Amino acid sequence: ELQHGSRTLPALFITEYALAKLFMSWGIEPSALLGHSMGEYVAACLAGVFSMEDGLRMVLKRGQLFEKLERGAMLSVPMSREELAARIGPDLDVAVVNGPMSSVASGPVEKIEALEKALLAEEIDARRIRIHVAAHSRMLDPILAEFGALTETIALSPPEKPILSNVSGTWMTAEQATDPDYWVKPLRGTVQFSDNL
Numbered sequence: 001e002l003q004h005g006s007r008t009l010p011a012l013f014i015t016e017y018a019l020a021k022l023f024m025s026w027g028i029e030p031s032a033l034l035g036h037s038m039g040e041y042v043a044a045c046l047a048g049v050f051s052m053e054d055g056l057r058m059v060l061k062r063g064q065l066f067e068k069l070e071r072g073a074m075l076s077v078p079m080s081r082e083e084l085a086a087r088i089g090p091d092l093d094v095a096v097v098n099g100p101m102s103s104v105a106s107g108p109v110e111k112i113e114a115l116e117k118a119l120l121a122e123e124i125d126a127r128r129i130r131i132h133v134a135a136h137s138r139m140l141d142p143i144l145a146e147f148g149a150l151t152e153t154i155a156l157s158p159p160e161k162p163i164l165s166n167v168s169g170t171w172m173t174a175e176q177a178t179d180p181d182y183w184v185k186p187l188r189g190t191v192q193f194s195d196n197l
Contacts, residue, residue: 009038009063013056016042032162037096037135037191038062040166041183048160049177061150062187065143072134073112075105076127077119081190088115095136096191104129104191106137140188147187151180169195 016039020030035043038059045055074095077084084103085094092115095106105115112128119126134140158174165172167185169192176182 007063009059009066010056012038013042013059017045017052017055020046030161032164033159034164034196035166036193037166037186040163040186043163044159044177046161047163047177048157049163050154050156054154058147058150058154058183061147065147066133066135069133069139069143071109071132072107072137072139073109074129074131074133074135075112075116075119076129077103077105078125079103081194087119093134093137094190095134097194098191099194099197102194104136106134107139108134136187136189136191138188144184144188148181148184151183154180154183156180156183164196166191166193166196168192 016035020042024030030046033043033047035041041055041059044050045052050058076098078101079087080101081094081097081103084105088094088105088107089111091111092105092107094103096104098104105112112134116126116128156178159172159177163172163177164170165176167182167189168176
């Protein structure tokens, strides 16, 4: 049942939020916050950008919209962003940059399968991510406007604690945090986690 985005993403959000609150109840207070992909919404809640309830609304909507999309795939590859970008061609996107030699390609299933086969033939240990959506790729373009309509209804505040942006790869500004359009960008853009670290 958790394979459905409308269940998986809220479950992840609640787990991450509860774990952070547990640490905080033990007196472990973060001096800065960072979330990976959907985890950026959790970090934003903890930073006071929006309420937990609104964060959960956004994550639930994200999952529901994912279920409307054409099936896609993601492939984790031990390559730099530049190396992967040179290999993927015009039909795939670099979805995530996790480290100097750790990136993720995203796009149509058949294109990801072809990339995986080519890399494995070269003994490059590419691994499929267990998700049926091409997150952070152009395949999400059809849902961005509908998600944006929701973010327009969310009460947004400047962060009370420093928070890193997956979109920019550096510190989130008050202007970004309070811009409804900013909260649409994490769905489509490359997750700049390596720069965040």
